[in-house]
Amino acid sequence: MERLIAQLPEFFTWSNMALLADAALMTLSMTLIGCFIGFGLALVLVFLRTTPGLWALPLRVACIAYVEVFRRIPFLVVIYLVLFFIQTVSTDVSLFAIAVIAICTYAIAYTADIIRGGIESVPHTQIEAAQAMNFSRLRTLFTVQLPQAWPIILPPAIAFSVSFIKDTALVSQIGVFELTFRGKELNNQGFSGILVFGTIAMSYFLMSFPLSMLGQYLEKRLATPRGQRRLRKIRQT
Amino acid sequence: MPHLAVSDVFAKYGKLEVLHGISFDVERGEVVSLVGPSGSGKSTVLRTLVGLTPVTGGHVDVDGTSIDYHSARAIKAARDRMAIVFQQFNLFQNMTVLRNVTLAPTKIKGRPKAEVEAEAIELLSLVGLADKRDAYPDELSGGQQQRVAIARALALKPEILLLDEVTSALDPELVNEVLDTVRRLAGEGMTMLLVSHEMSFVREVSNKVIFMDKGRVVESGPPGQIFDAPTSDRARDFFGKILRG
Numbered sequence: 001m002e003r004l005i006a007q008l009p010e011f012f013t014w015s016n017m018a019l020l021a022d023a024a025l026m027t028l029s030m031t032l033i034g035c036f037i038g039f040g041l042a043l044v045l046v047f048l049r050t051t052p053g054l055w056a057l058p059l060r061v062a063c064i065a066y067v068e069v070f071r072r073i074p075f076l077v078v079i080y081l082v083l084f085f086i087q088t089v090s091t092d093v094s095l096f097a098i099a100v101i102a103i104c105t106y107a108i109a110y111t112a113d114i115i116r117g118g119i120e121s122v123p124h125t126q127i128e129a130a131q132a133m134n135f136s137r138l139r140t141l142f143t144v145q146l147p148q149a150w151p152i153i154l155p156p157a158i159a160f161s162v163s164f165i166k167d168t169a170l171v172s173q174i175g176v177f178e179l180t181f182r183g184k185e186l187n188n189q190g191f192s193g194i195l196v197f198g199t200i201a202m203s204y205f206l207m208s209f210p211l212s213m214l215g216q217y218l219e220k221r222l223a224t225p226r227g228q229r230r231l232r233k234i235r236q237t
Numbered sequence: 238m239p240h241l242a243v244s245d246v247f248a249k250y251g252k253l254e255v256l257h258g259i260s261f262d263v264e265r266g267e268v269v270s271l272v273g274p275s276g277s278g279k280s281t282v283l284r285t286l287v288g289l290t291p292v293t294g295g296h297v298d299v300d301g302t303s304i305d306y307h308s309a310r311a312i313k314a315a316r317d318r319m320a321i322v323f324q325q326f327n328l329f330q331n332m333t334v335l336r337n338v339t340l341a342p343t344k345i346k347g348r349p350k351a352e353v354e355a356e357a358i359e360l361l362s363l364v365g366l367a368d369k370r371d372a373y374p375d376e377l378s379g380g381q382q383q384r385v386a387i388a389r390a391l392a393l394k395p396e397i398l399l400l401d402e403v404t405s406a407l408d409p410e411l412v413n414e415v416l417d418t419v420r421r422l423a424g425e426g427m428t429m430l431l432v433s434h435e436m437s438f439v440r441e442v443s444n445k446v447i448f449m450d451k452g453r454v455v456e457s458g459p460p461g462q463i464f465d466a467p468t469s470d471r472a473r474d475f476f477g478k479i480l481r482g
């Protein structure tokens with residue numbers, strides 16, 4: 001304990017804090033970029049998954065397989081898979097990019113199911129009305145299904161991304177200079193583990209807490225009287 | 238040549254066959270009504286016409302040309318000429334009344350927005366709902382939603398209008414208004430096929446009535462004949478019950 005207090009002025013230096021802030025930014029941007037792109041690709045996957053016709057059967061199977069497989073693999077394994085796969089293709093991809101791709105790969109599988117659940121909650125009769133007026137599948141998705149499904153999709157999708165901020169700690173394993181990696185470094189330099197990881201823990205909290213608040217705010221926004229009525233209706237059917 | 242000719246049509250929901258060989262003709266500008274007990278397949282007839290329920294046998298001709306329900310393109314072309322008002326209205330819940338009416342004409346038919354909007358407002362006034370243009374469907378009563386659904390179908394300017402129980406949620410006063418609308422449209426040459434339980438409405442508006450039971454056409458003819466002198470026991474029984482209340 002005395003050692004810890006003695007280390008305080010040495011630990012909380014400008015350079016150390018800048019290092020940690022940089023690492024935190026790395027963690028945050030990795031997560032947000034990965035989850036954002038992952039969400040977009042998950043939308044594509046969900047759309048492809050419902051492609052009608054016999055010729056599209058392999059496509060549908062591939063989409064289902066992707067989700068089922070990646071949801072059952074530990075994130076750490078996904079990171080290594082992506083790392084080694086990309087390194088066989090090219091050697092000059094940055095570790096940051098590899099981390100983003102790994103997060104993306106994993107986020108697609110999780111958010112695809114969230115999106116699918118939301119879309120399936122929209123009554124089929126809404127789709128029939130669109131079909132009868134010759135709406136394409138894509139237009140039906142964007143003008144009829146998704147707008148009605150957002151209140152169902154967004155809360156769990158945001159919650160997933162926020163909770164993923166902490167899971168990205170695993171990419172420190174491949175040497176990305178994110179928060180946990182820097183923590184280990186400082187610890188190796190002789191700083192007290194409690195001091196270092198206490199600070200790191202606080203940083204994770206400071207990043208995800210405001211984002212959860214934002215998520216809850218969005219949920220409330222969706223729960224305007226109209227949104228709430230719609231939500232009730234969707235849940236009834 | 239009939240505008241719409243339905244010949245020996247079979248249709249299935251999954252494995253359950255609900256239409257067992259339906260045939261009837263509708264001439265251009267004619268109003269034909271499908272009547273019959275609940276579950277007899279009236280809605281299914283309308284749904285098969287627009288390709289929402291698969292046709293498993295027989296054929297449907299519009300202007301003498303058969304619609305190939307196996308071809309997505311042919312179904313598209315058929316849907317371009319027919320509009321349906323669903324029994325449950327099926328208005329888009331996430332859009333205002335006005336957008337429900339204007340969406341397909343602008344985005345699918347590619348007509349200019351200003352023109353379509355002006356027309357839509359006219360149609361909404363016609364059904365007495367001009368003041369509800371910015372309301373959402375869940376803020377409207379069943380009868381109001383039903384009238385928006387009629388306006389939405391009319392905005393598509395179909396050659397053939399399919400109306401499923403369009404008076405079910407309306408009070409008698411409004412039934413008369415819809416009746417006037419249907420008559421006026423028929424006068425303008427629109428072909429209409431409607432499903433209704435409202436026998437006085439059917440009698441007033443139809444050129445021909447088709448009595449269905451259990452997925453088959455039992456008998457058909459002018460309303461006077463079908464209502465007052467049905468030849469089949471099944472129809473006599475059905476109308477007897479209805480007319481006695």
Ligand SMILES: Nc1ncnc2c1ncn2[C@@H]1O[C@H](COP(=O)(O)OP(=O)(O)OP(=O)(O)O)[C@@H](O)[C@H]1O
Pocket residue numbers: 250253255273274275276277278279280281282324
């Ligand atoms: N989506 C569906 N899936 C499976 N079966 C269905 C479906 N819709 C209708 N059916 C069945 O098909 C038969 C015909 O139904 P349909 O809706 O065409 O009857 P209807 O004459 O319109 O009845 P109503 O007067 O009650 O509206 C019924 O036995 C019904 O149970």
Ligand SMILES: [Mg+2]
Pocket residue numbers: 279280281324401
């Ligand atoms: Mg029906």
